[in-house]
Amino acid sequence: MNNFGVIEVASTKTTRAPGWAYVPDVGPSGAQAALPTNRKRAARNQSGLSLSDASARQDAKIRKDLEALDRDTHKDVVIPIPTKGGRNTKHTPNVRKILQSQKTFANHLDDYQALVALAETNPAAAAALHPVIPTNKPSAPPSTARNSPAPAAPTASSTKSTTTQTAAASRRSAAAAKRAAAKEAKEAKEAKAKEAAAAPPPPPPPPPPEDPTPNDTTTDTEMTDAPPSEPTTAPSEPPPQQPQSYPPDGTILPAYQRPPPPSHPGDDDPLLVSVVPTFPTDEELRALMTALPLNYLEARAEWGDEEGRYPTRTFCEVCGYWGRVRCIKCGARVCALDCLEAHREECVTRYGL
């Protein structure tokens, strides 16, 4: 028989049918191949699980430790207010409510988070519940001010941004227009940076085109992105005057009044010239100074991106020196044999032999 014309091709796919199976042989650890006889051993040998399991366990331990470190007292204590007669005990309803409240900060924080979540999904209900938070608006709307042109928005850049607007209006690719706008804004900014650098009292020569120092930071690029977003506000403002000093005159931060430092023979050395970053405009400063406070959770500093971070340091759990050795049983770090032995005693009592 020629197998009804069907030709078998060797494949890496696992085919299963009642009674028989093609299983690609890729080594000893076949997933389902070796059916375990011992359930306990099977649980331990499941690949990948033990590692993540251990880290989960360590995570939980760290979390518990941190919670313990965050507490005021080791044990829960209740110290009642010592009673003292002869004091006014009549309170307004608000005050009575506040005084009787036994809420902790964690309770208040949870309430707040719930309210924020409610405000996102159902603004009306949240407003009815609590009129103050969290969508309160300041007297001066900061949103427009915040989007107002970034420092490099002199007349040149504003006209350029209007041209980019027309370009966008001509229904070309919006992304391309944006890119072009950003590029132009960057050019304008560089030009402005040159002016600003040339302007200050002890006039240094124009900076070298490629400056290695402060300007290539993240904030800088963020600022260049601003102009194309709302270019219409730019023309209405008077063109900012050429900065004669640093910071420029007539701003929220007044100009430097005192005499400049004495000149130095090295001032003209192109290698020693420092780049003076452009000073933010009044609008930017105003936006920053009138912005509303962040909420509690936003203000908490978080780790930045993975690449910019040094690896975390590990310490010996017994003596506090570098944790150079890991305990096989529980993954705790110790420094050397002495500490490992001290740790074993504890480890055995906790996890058994």
Place this chain on the structure above:
Amino acid sequence: MAGGKKSRASGPTPPSTTLVLDNGANTIKAGFVTQTKTDEPRVIPNCLARDRHKKVYVGSELDKCKDFGEIVFRRPVEKGFIVNWEAQKEIWDREFFDEKAPQRCDPSETRLVLSEQPNSLPALQTHCDQMVFEEFGFSSYYRGPASAFNAYNDIQGILKTPRAPDAVVERPAEVLLLIDSGYSHTTVTPVLQGRPLHQAVRRLDVGGKLMTNYLTRLLSVRHFDMRNDTYVVNEMKETACYVSLDFKGDLDKTWKGTRGEKRPDYISGAGIAKDYVLPDSHTRFHGIIREYEPCVSSRIRKGGVSTEDVLTLRNERFVVPELLFHPSDIGIRQPGLGDLVMQSISVLPVGLWPGLLANIVVVGGNSLFDNFIQRLQTEILERVPDACIVRVARPEDPITSTWHGAANFAKHAHIERLAVTKQEYEEYGAAWVGRKFATGLGVDGDKQP
């Protein structure tokens, strides 16, 4: 808003006395300020305490307490914010309003300037405003961020900027980067002309409490169980701990070594190891720090007779304050103080960086650790562009610095623009007051006289 201004202009003249309160989690700093005179602030423990004989101390009564062994505390302030008003009212009552209160005042003739930590919860702020007006009945009140008050100090004097002796002190300071490292947490706030730049406020949840608890844990693992003696450990932390300028080197010097190794640095103590004599609650109520004596400690270890409990502190001395710079050492997923400053200023235009970095002031109790300022300066210098000048300084008394700033603020013209009177509160309500305080000074007010 316009109505508010008008009514204030025609309203009664503001009270001449101001009670300035810096209501910290660990201590209250309180004092009276009039236009002509500023009293020195009193530092009051902000807690109810109970010692081992079940005697309860409220606020400044704690000064009468001698034996701090096994003392427990109840604190009205949690995470820097007043949460438990029942306890806070008791303390305030005893300090300011009772018949025999040490700083007695009549709220109806007094203005209150109260500091608060940034990024509070609105509910807690509302509670605070309601208590101040409805319960205590202050005639005028302002609640503002502690960091902004510091701008009214003589910042250039703190930074030791060379200047003419007759130079006028600028209040508020033009530009300032304030780091407040207190009991509950550490915050970074850039301040321009006395206005905090709220978008750039960053908080690190490492404070004095966490460090004391961490030291307690280390001691409990390595020496004896100190978990019931937080007060003693805190004292030990304050006297013995320091910020290491060479962490790796110091850690090496305090290492015992591998098995059988006798490292000379470890045996001699290398200048880092110190003996700390614990209070015995009979003759000595405070711990004493001593130079490390190798022969004494070895004698004790051999079972010699000793009348005192001695702890040898080695790497505990600098590992604990290191948490401020490397919180990840104990698994806190937050950046250290150097990165915290960078995260804060990175949301600001680069043009502000030189000014902020050259005017960094650190307040709060943690700045009293030895070498803290130098270490912070190096950490920041490593991260900023080379051309930036970094100056970090600490006021003479970093604990009362915020209070002194607030006292200067209470004499400044700004207070009149910000304070809210009781009438206004009754007319417009708590929400309006909350909004007014949140909006702050605005920007253009200084232009008009």
